[in-house]
Amino acid sequence: MSKVEKAVAKQENTQVYDLETRSRDDHHQSLKLWLRMLSCTVMVEAEIRSRLRAEFDITLPRFDLMAQLERHPDGLRMGELSKRMMVTGGNITGITDQLEQEKLVARVAVANDRRAYTVKLTAAGRRTFKRMATVHEAWIAELFSGLQHEQKNSMFELLSQVKSHLSTSTTIEEEE
Amino acid sequence: MSKVEKAVAKQENTQVYDLETRSRDDHHQSLKLWLRMLSCTVMVEAEIRSRLRAEFDITLPRFDLMAQLERHPDGLRMGELSKRMMVTGGNITGITDQLEQEKLVARVAVANDRRAYTVKLTAAGRRTFKRMATVHEAWIAELFSGLQHEQKNSMFELLSQVKSHLSTSTTIEEEE
Numbered sequence: 001m002s003k004v005e006k007a008v009a010k011q012e013n014t015q016v017y018d019l020e021t022r023s024r025d026d027h028h029q030s031l032k033l034w035l036r037m038l039s040c041t042v043m044v045e046a047e048i049r050s051r052l053r054a055e056f057d058i059t060l061p062r063f064d065l066m067a068q069l070e071r072h073p074d075g076l077r078m079g080e081l082s083k084r085m086m087v088t089g090g091n092i093t094g095i096t097d098q099l100e101q102e103k104l105v106a107r108v109a110v111a112n113d114r115r116a117y118t119v120k121l122t123a124a125g126r127r128t129f130k131r132m133a134t135v136h137e138a139w140i141a142e143l144f145s146g147l148q149h150e151q152k153n154s155m156f157e158l159l160s161q162v163k164s165h166l167s168t169s170t171t172i173e174e175e176e
Numbered sequence: 177m178s179k180v181e182k183a184v185a186k187q188e189n190t191q192v193y194d195l196e197t198r199s200r201d202d203h204h205q206s207l208k209l210w211l212r213m214l215s216c217t218v219m220v221e222a223e224i225r226s227r228l229r230a231e232f233d234i235t236l237p238r239f240d241l242m243a244q245l246e247r248h249p250d251g252l253r254m255g256e257l258s259k260r261m262m263v264t265g266g267n268i269t270g271i272t273d274q275l276e277q278e279k280l281v282a283r284v285a286v287a288n289d290r291r292a293y294t295v296k297l298t299a300a301g302r303r304t305f306k307r308m309a310t311v312h313e314a315w316i317a318e319l320f321s322g323l324q325h326e327q328k329n330s331m332f333e334l335l336s337q338v339k340s341h342l343s344t345s346t347t348i349e350e351e352e
Binding site (some may be wrong): 009026027028029030031034035036037038039040041042043044045046047066073083088117136138140141142143144145147149151153154155156158159160161162164165166167169170 | 185212216217220222276313316329330334337338341346
């Protein structure tokens with residue numbers, strides 16, 4: 001192999017190496033980002049879970065279920081409700097049964113479908129949820145107060161970009 | 177009440193109102209940010225969960241447990257392991273038993289404490305995990321490829337700021 005050939009081969013090797021390194025760096029950067037995001041989410045969720053229990057004696061899945069119903073005043077079928085839940089680990093039928101006994105939600109028959117029903121918040125359920133939601137919102141503001149207003153906007157935009165890419169590239173349905 | 181008094185009172189009311197509005201807006205902005213972050217996290221987690229199952233026939237909690245052990249070559253006690261897990265819903269003792277049967281982890285006695293033991297990856301466990309981790313990292317890179325390199329850096333910085341505020345303002349321990 002001539003000197004030139006050797007130089008070309010070396011150059012090519014370097015380029016391949018650079019590409020591989022860059023790809024490894026990109027992978028590593030994304031993984032770091034994901035782990036940090038996951039870790040923040042887990043921390044906020046754990047804090048909210050513990051405050052909801054201490055302040056309102058309510059579990060996070062139960063709060064989440066009421067939050068989904070509050071956004072859908074016309075009611076949700078169990079399958080829709082289950083898809084929209086943001087936290088895992090709750091037994092949705094069990095929670096619904098409990099809330100129904102406490103008259104905070106009601107099962108309502110669907111017209112023209114004898115076996116189907118939707119779940120709605122009752123007036124008492126809406127009142128109870130609203131009271132908790134105001135406090136919950138203040139907690140979230142406190143937990144995110146490490147960021148300035150503009151930084152929150154930036155982060156929201158970045159997350160929106162992540163989300164819109166996820167919607168096109170994953171097989172699962174959107175959760176929100 | 178004189179005209180001036182009325183004007184002052186009106187002015188004061190406006191200021192109070194403005195403050196309340198601003199606080200409501202801030203709360204609302206933080207809540208929007210949190211819900212978007214939670215929704216992205218849930219989407220990524222669901223996608224990874226489904227790919228891990230399809231590709232490696234492994235559950236996310238099991239992958240997570242091996243990932244924590246990989247970061248702690250000296251082994252972890254069950255309590256430490258449980259605190260470090262990033263996903264909920266897994267039965268840690270059950271997963272450990274399974275992995276031990278498959279010779280991917282080992283329970284190792286702690287010197288000078290007859291009842292205590294730590295859990296470690298075996299050599300086979302490390303090899304198996306490494307193979308999965310490389311693929312997992314490529315998935316994460318793909319799922320976050322909606323962001324440019326610089327945007328990922330920005331988001332990492334913003335999340336770090338959120339996390340460091342969370343560490344000072346919550347009662348829970350850090351998860352990562």
